[in-house]
Amino acid sequence: MKYLIKNGRVIDPANKIDGIMDVLISDGKIAEIGKEVTGKADEIIDATNLIVAPGFVDMHTHLREPGREDEETIQSGTAAAVKGGYTSICCMPNTEPAIDNIEAIKAIKEIIKKDAACNVFIIGAITKARLGKALTDLAAMKKEGVVGISDDGSSVADKKVLEEALKEAKKENVLLIEHCEDATLSAGGVINKGFVSTKMGLRGIPAQSEYEVVRRDIELARKTVAPIHIAHVSCKESVELIRKAKRDGVAISAETAPHYFALTEECSSTYDTNTKMNPPLRTKEDVRAIKDGLKDGTIDAIATDHAPHTDAEKDVEFDFAPFGIIGLETALSLAAMELVDTKILSWSDLIGKMASNPARLLGLDKGNLKKGSPADLVMIDPAKEYVYTKSSIVSRSKNSPFIGWKLKAKVTCVFVGGNKACLS
Amino acid sequence: MKTSAEKKIIWTKKDLLGLEYLSREEIEFILYTAEGFKEVTTRQIKKVPALRGKTVVNLFYEPSTRTRTSFELAAKRLSADVINIGIESSSVRKGETLIDTGKNIEALKIDIIVVRHSASGAPNILARSVGSSVVNAGDGWHEHPTQALLDMFTLKSKLGRLEGLNVSIIGDIAHSRVARSNIWGLTKLGANVTVCAPPMLIPDGVEKMGVKVTSDIDIALKDADAINVLRMQFERDGALAFPSKLEYFKQYGVTSERLKDCKKNIVVMHPGPINRGIEMSSEVADGANSVILEQVTNGIAVRMAVLYLVSGARRDVS
Ligand SMILES: [Zn+2]
Ligand SMILES: [Zn+2]
Numbered sequence: 105m106k107y108l109i110k111n112g113r114v115i116d117p118a119n120k121i122d123g124i125m126d127v128l129i130s131d132g133k134i135a136e137i138g139k140e141v142t143g144k145a146d147e148i149i150d151a152t153n154l155i156v157a158p159g160f161v162d163m164h165t166h167l168r169e170p171g172r173e174d175e176e177t178i179q180s181g182t183a184a185a186v187k188g189g190y191t192s193i194c195c196m197p198n199t200e201p202a203i204d205n206i207e208a209i210k211a212i213k214e215i216i217k218k219d220a221a222c223n224v225f226i227i228g229a230i231t232k233a234r235l236g237k238a239l240t241d242l243a244a245m246k247k248e249g250v251v252g253i254s255d256d257g258s259s260v261a262d263k264k265v266l267e268e269a270l271k272e273a274k275k276e277n278v279l280l281i282e283h284c285e286d287a288t289l290s291a292g293g294v295i296n297k298g299f300v301s302t303k304m305g306l307r308g309i310p311a312q313s314e315y316e317v318v319r320r321d322i323e324l325a326r327k328t329v330a331p332i333h334i335a336h337v338s339c340k341e342s343v344e345l346i347r348k349a350k351r352d353g354v355a356i357s358a359e360t361a362p363h364y365f366a367l368t369e370e371c372s373s374t375y376d377t378n379t380k381m382n383p384p385l386r387t388k389e390d391v392r393a394i395k396d397g398l399k400d401g402t403i404d405a406i407a408t409d410h411a412p413h414t415d416a417e418k419d420v421e422f423d424f425a426p427f428g429i430i431g432l433e434t435a436l437s438l439a440a441m442e443l444v445d446t447k448i449l450s451w452s453d454l455i456g457k458m459a460s461n462p463a464r465l466l467g468l469d470k471g472n473l474k475k476g477s478p479a480d481l482v483m484i485d486p487a488k489e490y491v492y493t494k495s496s497i498v499s500r501s502k503n504s505p506f507i508g509w510k511l512k513a514k515v516t517c518v519f520v521g522g523n524k525a526c527l528s
Numbered sequence: 529m530k531t532s533a534e535k536k537i538i539w540t541k542k543d544l545l546g547l548e549y550l551s552r553e554e555i556e557f558i559l560y561t562a563e564g565f566k567e568v569t570t571r572q573i574k575k576v577p578a579l580r581g582k583t584v585v586n587l588f589y590e591p592s593t594r595t596r597t598s599f600e601l602a603a604k605r606l607s608a609d610v611i612n613i614g615i616e617s618s619s620v621r622k623g624e625t626l627i628d629t630g631k632n633i634e635a636l637k638i639d640i641i642v643v644r645h646s647a648s649g650a651p652n653i654l655a656r657s658v659g660s661s662v663v664n665a666g667d668g669w670h671e672h673p674t675q676a677l678l679d680m681f682t683l684k685s686k687l688g689r690l691e692g693l694n695v696s697i698i699g700d701i702a703h704s705r706v707a708r709s710n711i712w713g714l715t716k717l718g719a720n721v722t723v724c725a726p727p728m729l730i731p732d733g734v735e736k737m738g739v740k741v742t743s744d745i746d747i748a749l750k751d752a753d754a755i756n757v758l759r760m761q762f763e764r765d766g767a768l769a770f771p772s773k774l775e776y777f778k779q780y781g782v783t784s785e786r787l788k789d790c791k792k793n794i795v796v797m798h799p800g801p802i803n804r805g806i807e808m809s810s811e812v813a814d815g816a817n818s819v820i821l822e823q824v825t826n827g828i829a830v831r832m833a834v835l836y837l838v839s840g841a842r843r844d845v846s
Contacts (some may be wrong), residue, residue, distance in 0.1 A: 299733030303548070305648035305670030305705060308732065375649030419627050421647035423668075 105522065107144050112151025112483065116158060117430075117456040118472035127156055132519075137473060144170060147524075151483055157294045157455045159191025159480035161471045162432065163252070163281070163359060163462040164335060164407035167193075167224070169215060171200025176500045177411035179219035181432070184410075184499035188432040189515040191480035192223040192463070192470045196299065197234070200255040204229035204240045209248040222520045223480070225251040225468065227281065227408040230269045236260050238472025239269055246276045249270045250465045254281035254333060259317050259354060267324050274330035279466055281333045282321050284342070285383065289313035294423055296369040296384040304373065306422060309384050315341035322349040322356060331355035333465060334382070336409050338364045338383035340393035347402040357465050358397070359405040362438040363505070365394045371505060377418045377425035378505040381411070398457065405462040406454075408435050412501030416500050430499045434492060434506050436484065440513035444486075451486070479522040488514040539837045543655040543662040546671035547712035555713055559681050562826070562833035568748075569829055578836050579608035582639040586612045587629070588665070589645040594800060595665050595675075598824070599642045600643035602831035611638075614677065627657045634658040635820045639839055643667070648705075661838040669703050675799050676709030678830040680717065682823050683754055686795050691718035696748040698724045698780060699758025700769060702731040706799045710756055726770055726780070745780050749787070752799055754795035757782050760807045775804050783809045786816065795819055798842055 106128040114125040114137060126141035127134065136143075162185065168176040178195075185193045193210070197203035203212060209226055216224045228250035232238045234257060242253060259282060260266040266282075273280040278486060290313040294299050297308020318334055322345060325332040337343060337360045349356045363381065368388050372379040379385060397403040411428025418425050439458065443449040449457070463471030470480060489512050494502050518525045537557050547555060568576055571792050584603040586596050596612065603610045604769050613633075615623070624632075626645075633641055640661040648668030655662035656758040686691050695714050699789070701723045702709045714721050715738040719786055722740040723730070749755065760776060762769060770776045787794060796808075796817045804810045813820060 181669060297732055299736045302702075302731035302733050303708070303737065305708060306669045375652045416625075418624055421645070422649045423647045 106144065107149060107519070107524065108141065108143070108145035108148050109149045109151045109156055109483070112154045112156035114156045114473070115452050115455050116473040117452050118158070118460040119474065127473070127481070129519060129522050132479055134473055134477055134479050136473055137475065149517065153485070155451060155484040155486055157482050157484065158459040158471045158473050158485070159482045159518060159520065160189045160436070160458040161462040161468065162190050162193040162408050162410070163254055163405060163466060164256070164361070165193040165195055165410045165432065166198065166412065166428070167195040168199065168412055170211070178215050178224065179221070179362060180498065180500040181410070181412070182219070182221040182224060184430070184432045184497070186221045186518050186520065187498045187515065188434070189436050189482040189484065189518060190222060190432060191235065191482065191518065191520045192225060192468065192482050193237070194225045194227050194251060194466065196254060196256045197227050197229040202234045203227070204232050204234070204239070206244050206248045209245060209250065213249070221525060223470070225249070225466065227252040227254050229253065229463045230255045230260055230280065231265060233260060235268065236262055236265060239265065242272045242276050242278060246278055250278060251468060252279040252281050252333070254283065254335065256281065256283040258287065259283055259285050263320065263324065263374070266321070267328060270324055270328045270330040270332060274328065279331060279333050279469065281335050282317070283335050284314050284321065286313045286316050289316070289401035293384070294380060295372050298369065298387065300369040300372065304375070309382070311339035311341055311386060311390070312404050314339055314383050315345060318342045318345050322346070322354055325349070325356055326352070326354050329355070331357070334358040336361050336364065336383060337394065337397070337403060339386050339390045343393045343397040343402055347397065347400070350402060357404045358402065359407040359462070360394050360398065360403050361407055361409040362435045362442070363429060365391055365398070366438045366442050367505065375422045376505060377420065377422055378429055378503050380422060380425050380427055381409070381429055382427035395443065395448050398443060404457070404465060406435065406439055406457045410433050410499070412499055413503045414501055418503050428503070429514050430497070430501055432499065433497060434504060434511065434516060437492070437511035437513050438506070440486060441511065445512070479519045481519045482511060482515055483517040485516050486513045488512065490514055535838045539840070542838060543651070544673055544838055545651050545655055545662065545664050545833050547673045547676055547709045547716070548671065552716045553715055555677070555680070558677055558830070558833050558837060559684060562677070562681050562830045565832040565836070566826065566829040568832070569825070575605050575607060577607045579603065579606035579839055582839055583609045583611065584640045584642060585638045585836060586610065586635055586665070587641050587643045588612070588614050589643070589650070590666070592644055592666070595644060598827045599665060599831050602828050602835055604629065605828065606832055606835055608835070626654055629751065630654045630658045634660050642837055645814060663834055663838060666705055668705065668738070669708070670705050671709045672705040674827070674831050674834055675706050675707045676713045677834070678827040679710055679741055679756055679797055680713050681830050682797065682819050682826045683795060685710060686827070687753060688820060690714065693719045693753040694722070694751050695719050695754045695756065696722040696724055696752045697756045697758065698745060698748055698782065699760055699834060701725040701734060701758070702729045703761070703769070704758050706756070706758060709744070711739055715739065722748050722752070724780070729769060749790050751791070752794055753791060754797065755782065756797045756799070757807050759799065759801065760803060777806055781807060781809060782812050784811045784815065793817070798823070
């Protein structure tokens with residue numbers, strides 16, 4: 105199949121491209137990008153007024169398979185990803201059992217081969233069963249293709265263990281991703297600790313439980329001269345610490361998730377369990393700091409932390425509901441509205457945060473429109489407004505606080521390896 | 529002169545979830561309505577047909593004989609039928625969900641669900657899942673609106689007003705739903721509220737609720753027209769909220785000694801049950817300034833008013 109995408113605004117930050125151009129896809133690969141590309145195509149797609157960009161790369165997805173297929177499967181999760189414009193996602197290892205050995209990785213790769221609608225890369229656990237004690241066999245996992253390691257869901261609480269893990273990760277050239285949370289400070293908490301938790305009578309999770317671990321991790325990264333990536337940055341102090349560490353030359357990178365710049369703790373005031381996530385939604389001031397961090401490059405990437413939970417799990421008392429929300433299908437719109445419409449980021453910057461930067465951090469040859477590479481790309485109608493409805497959700501779980509929101513900027517078409525996967 | 533309370537308002541709220549969600553006018557209207565029911569409770573025949581044919585369920589996930597009895601009496605004196613359902617908190621996670629329970633109760637054509645729950649916000653979640661009215665009888669650390677309403681009712685009947693009064697709430701503010709409801713209610717009605725607790729038991733940002741904050745009981749007592757002394761629970765999730773009972777009594781216990789320097793007619797309230805010798809001496813609890821038993825009596829009238837208003841029955845009392 106040959107596709108010719110005509111007259112789109114082609115944005116490819118990795119190759120410093122931003123202009124009205126045509127893209128020719130041939131045999132699943134990007135064959136040509138340029139002005140007025142001619143040549144025969146089986147299908148010509150008019151992309152006038154649309155953005156044509158590399159498919160997004162989510163470095164933080166929970167696919168729940170194996171173990172919690174009632175919440176999400178690799179099939180449903182990747183279908184949701186494609187709908188959201190993602191052509192590559194990285195699955196977190198906190199499945200049941202955890203992805204902490206090569207057999208588990210092999211088994212998941214089989215399912216991916218069979219079911220996945222987009223590229224899925226595997227993040228392995230840092231420690232066995234994510235218990236924070238014994239390191240996993242990273243060399244072996246790397247051979248099986250893991251692109252990162254994380255005990256996401258918890259921090260590696262033991263400093264010595266994390267230090268060893270950082271050294272290993274550096275040696276194997278695999279990104280270590282830390283979920284920063286001091287469990288002794290966050291214990292029992294369900295929302296941000298502050299006025300709102302007081303008002304609602306809920307136990308709070310202090311910002312300190314995040315940034316104290318960020319601070320510790322920066323020191324370990326400095327000491328080991330090893331790269332570290334901070335997952336889901338939610339508070340001002342973390343942004344400041346990371347900014348300073350970057351200035352000091354520490355090999356640190358960071359991601360945030362759309363809910364940390366689109367929502368505040370106030371959104372929990374109705375006890376909507378779809379506003380319960382970890383780290384929790386923070387204050388207006390934190391949201392401002394996250395946006396500043398995205399703008400000045402302190403925060404490299406926007407990841408979804410897509411965390412599916414069933415209605416049955418979420419339709420309970422706030423204290424009893426699990427943490428997490430789905431995010432693959434809303435990330436683009438929220439980022440476009442909160443960051444591009446408000447002139448915090450340009451479209452090119454945003455594509456960088458959602459595609460080329462995460463790919464670069466993970467060492468993936470993805471997130472760009474290089475000639476000859478597999479045609480993973482997304483077409484976006486930046487002006488398209490729509491209402492996000494529960495029935496439109498492709499993910500198996502519907503736990504989104506954005507249901508009913510009027511959103512803007514929509515994916516119209518996605519190519520995964522040259523296959524046109526979706527057109528709405 | 530008619531105060532705004534005497535102006536009849538159209539009651540629109542299906543539920544009573546907390547005083548945070550009510551306007552000043554609505555709170556005043558509940559208190560005004562309660563005055564009418566107070567009169568009923570002093571009659572020989574303490575019953576009016578206001579809720580005849582209606583059914584009230586007391587759905588208690590936490591045992592509380594005191595509050596349940598008060599609601600039960602209130603409902604019965606309005607001629608409603610009452611059913612009590614007690615669910616052990618420990619079985620909450622295993623058994624039927626709150627929403628399923630609520631929907632089943634609704635299917636029984638119940639008009640009002642009075643709910644007590646250990647999880648903050650449970651009544652909010654229940655209220656949006658069912659068409660029946662939901663009255664919060666205390667949820668976690670969140671709110672206990674009828675307790676605050678009866679405190680305010682008692683205070684108003686003692687001192688004639690709430691506007692401009694200095695009211696101090698003393699005790700474990702952090703874990704108290706009574707404190708939160710009182711803060712919302714009293715500040716909305718123009719009282720000056722001070723909260724007083726050991727530093728560890730002052731919750732974050734409580735000053736943003738419009739109160740003064742102190743850890744010095746003498747500051748809390750000075751100039752107070754009334755104090756609301758909270759029940760002190762020492763064991764919290766296995767951890768001590770305060771080192772010792774004796775030390776607490778020494779630092780925060782309300783004693784006649786301490787009351788000597790206070791306003792002579794200071795009103796002393798307590799939501800009960802009292803820990804004598806911990807947050808308050810027996811002498812004070814049983815003394816001339818104490819209105820603790822009046823609070824209990826007024827609780828019925830206030831709860832009658834609440835049940836009556838949320839049920840949508842707007843016939844005149846009398
Ligand atoms: Zn995490
Ligand atoms: Zn996660």
